[in-house]
Amino acid sequence: MSYKCDCYKLIEKKAISAGMFSFTIYCPEVANLAKCGQFVHILVPGFTLRRPISICEVNRDKGTIRIVFEIRGSGTDKLASINVGDDIDMIAPLGNGFSVLDIADGKRIIVIGGGIGVPPMLETAKSYKKATALLGFRSYDKVILTKDFEDNGIETIVCTDDGSVGISGTISAPLKAELEKGDVAAVFACGPKPMLASVISLAKEYGVYSEVSLEERMGCGVGACVGCVCKIMRDGEEKMLRVCKDGPVFKGEEVIL
């Protein structure tokens, strides 16, 4: 596993929704290594711990990566105040991303994202010839990136908890309907735990391979401090594995939520 730790220039910054920001960072050496589902660990000046943020898009030709994050506290608030042209100190790329599998012709994958779990699913969907995106949000004002998915030729289904846009309710019913069609080779998901639990159980019911991305309060980001563990069933035993280095993406069948 190779990663870099350096300062890289912020070259584009956009507010894409209330409290949600998109950063494009010029970092050719990171872009060369980065895979879908990996994350960057950003040092916000004045804070002891870095902030892990998933990679939303990678552009190797331009030497850039894109991240999308939500202001959740004082750290991300400060991060949002960084200006274009300023340096961002980051350790990247980190963790194991989503698998890019060989999919038989006529088959497709489904990516599922919930809220701030949507961004890593964009690069994941782009890594496949045929993908459908199932994106869940609390309400219309929280919807992000749907145009980005559509612009990349990804069939996109939006759900909102309050029904203010798209399908009313969680992604469970539309996911079941998609799986019924019988042409799904794998499902990949990032979002809140109840959503992941539903994805894992539906994938199992339909005998479809699944991977999910987990989140936990993180220290070092590289595996040294063993702070961000999650329970994983592997080799017949329950293990405490590190979200940052062993994950953040795990096989659905291994995850104990």
Add this chain to the structure above:
Amino acid sequence: MKDLSVKVAGVTFPNPVIAASGTYGFGEDYAPLYPLNKLGGISCKGTTMNEKPGNIPPRIAETTAGMLNAVGLQNPGVEVFVNKYLPELKKQGNVIIANVAGATLEDYRNIAERLDSTDVDMIELNISCPNVKQGGATWGTSCEGASTVTKAVRAATKKPIMVKLTPNVTNVVEIAKAVEAEGADCLSLINTLLGMRIDIRTKRPILHNNVGGFSGPAIFPVAVRMVWQVANAVDIDVVGMGGISTAEDAIEMMMAGAKAVQMGTAIFTDPYSPLKVIDGIEKYMIENNIENLSEITGSVKPW
């Protein structure tokens, strides 16, 4: 090029900056960034006799100028350390301190015996971990407990023993003297202070363990004070730690009486920080015409 080497309890470290136990794993996680032998040494993750799963997450919480952790000594056990990690670390020329933790006296004795025939350069006795229910700091918070463990381990190994002290006591000097009397070769301090954070929306402590070890720049002055008190009271070497993040901090800690320093939380903020501290110490030596770092150790002039 200045000679930055220091000798602690007879062991020579190429420079005085050691990665602190629990913050650097067994080194491999930072290997993509720089050769690990640029460090003075590595104090490896606290190791128990058998594999230990550690505490339920969340294990990490941020604080102003610091953090809390309640990892609970998750580690693969002494055999994995000896067979998998240690040979690799020694091959790269690192000075290695094995950090030993146990629940019972028997545990400490057995691990020390197991390590006696290995290549570890020093054994650091962890009697100060605040995050485990059995052992850990329960040994380190009384003179009796601390001296009992030190005596048992002394009898089990010829390796130099460094006893890591907890700051969560009324009088750290008494404990330092007690372990010195039982044959400790040197001391390291301070381990983390016991702390707590609460999420005011959920009324839940952020750590699942409710409380955890507080580290980072915020605890630095407490560490300097305790190192100064202990270094003045014992004859054995003292390694200072607690919130060091700059070369100035490291030099200050050495002036308080430390022969070497350990860095931990600062590595999370900046993985290169130990190397920056090493460079900064060398610069200070050049600017102040210092030939040997022993000139700095204990050089504070108290009022």
